[in-house]
Amino acid sequence: MNKLLASGRGAALPLAILLLVVVMVVPIPAFLLDIFFVANIAISLAVLMVSLNAQKPLDFSSFPTVLLFATLFRLGLNVASTRIVLVHGHEGESAAGHVIEAFGTFLIGGDYVVGIFVFAILMIINLIVVTKGASRVSEVSARFTLDALPGKQMAIDADLNAGLITPDDAKKRRVEVATEADFYGSMDGSSKFVKGDAVAAMLILAANVVGGLILGPVSHGMTIAAAAKSYILLAIGDALVAQLPSLMLSIAAAAIVTRVSSDKDLAGQIGGQFGSPRTWTPVAVILGLLGLLPGMPHLVILTAAGIAGFAAWKLRQIERRPLVEATPAVAEEPADPSKIGWDEVTDGMQVNFDIGYGLVPLVDPRRGAPLMGRITGVRRQLSRELGFVVPQCRVRDDINLAPYTYRILINGVVLGEDQVSPDEMLALDTGQAYGSLSGKKAKDPTFGLDATWIPSGDADAATGAGFLVVDAGTVMATHLNHLLGANATDLLGPDEVQSLLDGLKERAAQLVASLTPNPLPLTTLTQVLKGLLAENIPLKEFRRIAQAIAVAATRSADAEEIVELIRPELGPLIIQKLCGVREPLRVMTLDGQLEGLLGQAARADQSRRHVIEPDLGRRIVDALQEAAQPLIAEAKPFALVVQPAIRLAIRKLVKTVLPDTPVLSFFEVPEEKAVEVVAVIGQQHQALAA
Template sequence: MPLKRLTQLGVPVGIVMIVVMLVVPLPAVVLDLLIALNITGALLVLLVAMFVRRPLDFAAFPAVILVMTLFRLALNVSATRLVLLDGYAGKVIDTFGHFVVGGSLIVGLIVFSILLVIQFVVITNGAGRVAEVGARFTLDAMPGKQMAIDADLNSGLIDEDEARRRRAEVHQEADFYGAMDGASKFVKGDAIAAIIITLVNLVGGFAVGVAQLGMPFGEAVQTYSLLTVGDGLVSQIPALLLSVATGLIVTRNTGDEDMGSDILRQLTANKVPLRVAGFAALALCLIPGLPKLPFIVAGGIMLLASARVGEPEEPADTGAELEPVAVADSPEMLASEIQIDPLGLELSADIIDLVDTATGGDLLERVKALRRKVATDIGIVVPPVRTRDNLDLPLRTYAIKLFGIEVARGEAPSGTVLAIGDYLSALPGEPTREPVFGLDAKWIPAEMRNQAELAGATVVDRSSVVTTHLAEVVTTHAARLLGREDVKLLTEVVKRTHPVVIEELTPAQLSLGEVQRVLQALLDEQVSVRDLVRIFEALSLRAQATKDVDALVESARAALGPAIAAPYVVPGEGGATVHVISLEPHLEQRMLESMRLGDQGAVIALDPVTGQHVLTQLARLVTDAENLDVRPVLVCAPQIRAAVRRLVRPALEKLPVLAYTELSGAQQVRAVGTVTAEPTMAVTA
């Protein structure tokens, strides 16, 4: 049989055999073998728990606890059956009852009680509490961790595959700690069962020996009590090992090495505590009556270890001030100085460390990754981000500029990280709001990062905050950042692989300026222009009939098709679903009849009362949908889509407006509501 098949059948067959053990008597020789296997298996589980680098590396641990506990209880039942029937339960139990405790019932009971107290009172209760708290904090932190993954994905630090892997890891972590919360109850119940089984064995042994076999009371006590104690000790040793393994797993933090290496590295990280402990041990030798040799040996070990530990590295002095650079007074230099950068990032003097690689600043590298990410997502080449210091900015402040005009501002205090979540009141720091999503947050000292994560908060470093904010600004203003030179560059890239498409389109039918306006209109409505080939093919066909920008944009959108609706499609059991708000046919007809051509394209000239009524209905429907955690889109006829977008944009800037033909990518279309021209409003549940 293949090894994989044996592996698949091994555990199920083993569990069935455990159940059989509960009802079928076992020979003493077989019981000895299974007891040895139980002790060895528990030791193996403990060692695996010590050598894993993170709890998820031993994700099967909760199930292992259940199987091992069931196995041990089955051994207890089998041993009890042999003790009461034959007065003998194998060599292992007999040895533990006579040799390990010296044949003394009192000593055996005391040792058994001590092991039981250690397991039940100390280890099991502590591990159970840690597992319960860990499960609660892990579940509370899930939304924040998901947002942190999305922030790294949006800033270009990770790709889709890495984001998918991290999301799966977050779910696995929540499942693991939830299972550990329940598995800790198995260990606690096992300790309680050990007490009950021992008492039952003692009473049952006395009854069998005295009542059935006619033994004298003293002989019955000596025979059955020692076997009962031996059975209890044999059971408690693997139970204690499993309890310790449970405590190690639930208290294990994610590290780069195994637990033993982490503990030794952190205990010997500084020579001062080792020296103090060594001299303290030597000082105890001065107490009269104490043996000198043990304390001399312990102190010498500490002092020897301190001599082998290096001094902690002092942080390098990176307080060098930025020196002004003398600029030559030449026309060329002056001309370069007066040029306006399309995209700029300015930092106050105290947060220059964000771009100082000597202190670990990686902001410039993240901005480079952001440019690649934006190019992949929306299809434009983001201009280089000019990063400089600005002494006029308030301390700990950064500003994002677009063509020399500030469009966003935020804070990134030195020595802090941003904690995002709902449980921040117990953390020291300054309350604030996350700059992109407006979530409650707090700037906390960097050394409080682990405590904040344990409290369920999402912790983001300063560079990630700035990069995420910059990504949001770039995405929002992508249309303004697309210049004529950028359009020329994009057309040349397409020309290398599809020369015929470019030759038909420009300059024969459309100029670069007209192509630029179409692409800007698409970007303005958050439509990616990565698929330039299909966009240009659609424009070349439509440009034969008209050069109207709205008409060209609608032809490009029709060519993109499902790609436009994809961001708003929600996967589900019934297939891909998009939630839509529609317009009443009578209202669509009125809008079509009232369309007028303006300087910026077609607009809808409804009377003020009707126009306000339509916007009020839309705002109410959007709010109701968002309260249900649904992101709706407004759909209408292609002929009026651009004009409807201009109508609703001032009041509902983030509401997408799609044409009916753009919903082909959705398998299901679910109505959120219908906007009417009358004072009533039809809403679909």
């Protein structure tokens, strides 16, 4: 049934176009012309209503195409009505149908001179005022939308990389941005349809008048006066019956292109902005003073002043009503100041987001709480990446902070603090921008990029200049995302590990039973998983990780040793973050002589805690930084591959200066994986092996 309906809807439009061609070519009776004229008016009214009720222009994205077909339909009716007027106009006022007769007699009183002036006024309104203004707005909107397209795409990519949105959300936003550009580009062109239709209406009227004045005397023996009265009256009726739908479509086009996106329709948006007593009180006062002047129509003006005054009083009552309703009927009992509760000395939240009072509007539900939505997006994206549910983040205002300062705490430790401007936008120089911006200079708190706080109205210009423009909420959420990802090991506790085990138990009960509580207690398993997170290994593939831990637990009960034992099993998971399937793995290695020296030290110190002499360690780090600098500048990921015996010591040495550089053992690189050696540390620095 659904397929039949879908096929029926698909065939309706081609059939309608075919019918339109038939109406233009084949003569039709007057009663059918009446039906088509009424249908034309109904379609124009429907288009106007949809335009007024749309919350944003893209809600009526098919408008340019609808405007094209509506214009073609009306022009087809003009051709059909012109044929009837010229062929049967000598028969009387009802020769072209009752709709044209009604517009020619009732609306203009049967006087074709009045009709000509009425039609001229409608043409001026449609062509000079509405259509010309809508065309200019469409042109400007199309240009600015296309200019801002690259910046919007960059903003979507930035939100996706920061974890504020999911890949599906990013795909939807990209489609919406592309659709918006196509829509405004189409509206810029479709506005020419409206203008061309208005010009065509004048030419068709002139053709009907001239044709009637020639056909009346020549073909039907009418006098010039009789021909003028008959044919011009029908021509004016035909022009008016076509001009009325044309005017409604012009208003619809103007309403669409001048809309600003809102969560309300046009009536609600205008009503909300005019619904203030501060608007109507001055109106009532000024009209009242005007009504007292001598010679004025006192009754009309004072009545209007009274209506405006009543509206202002009523709106003021509405503004006060929520305050009265929000007052509790029964006052709460005051707390005993001598009692101290546990909530005053303990804090059960792992992640806290403290803000100054100037940032409270960002979390105000009455203003949409934009920051809260972004924090939820950060938690959702990080939870998918890390493999466990990131704890909730509590946002609270702190009177001890400066008004526009925020502070991020994880497990009671302050890890981030900065200032933002909630009413401005932060323009980031990502290296592709040109020119400079006027505003307060700043540093991006997440990546340390040079940035400038600019007014919101300058955002489009900054985007066009290549800057990445984000609001204060996005800056704060991105900073939170970075800190949570960098400190993921502090977010994982026994409760989160138990949740992972409970989820795995539903699919692999025997695996969980062989893992904990024997041979590994929950605390040791937690330390093992923390060790993996500390080396940027997510827990998404927890079943594979649990299998490797269960095997390693038969050989050791030490969490650090278990991590080293399972890393070769997790090598493919580690490497897939560094390169593609067909892309070689870029690696750095240590010089053989240097590696042998460190291996001897590792065998002498079974604890593998202090195998590198400080001065030697400093020179290794300097050489590694020098070799890594070109790769970091080109954003090319790489890994440092060493012997298994010294991997842990080298990792502890490297993470202080290059925390994002993975340190792998030879056993963690699959045999089938292609390797590209980009540097050998110590080869050009023989002093390292001394």
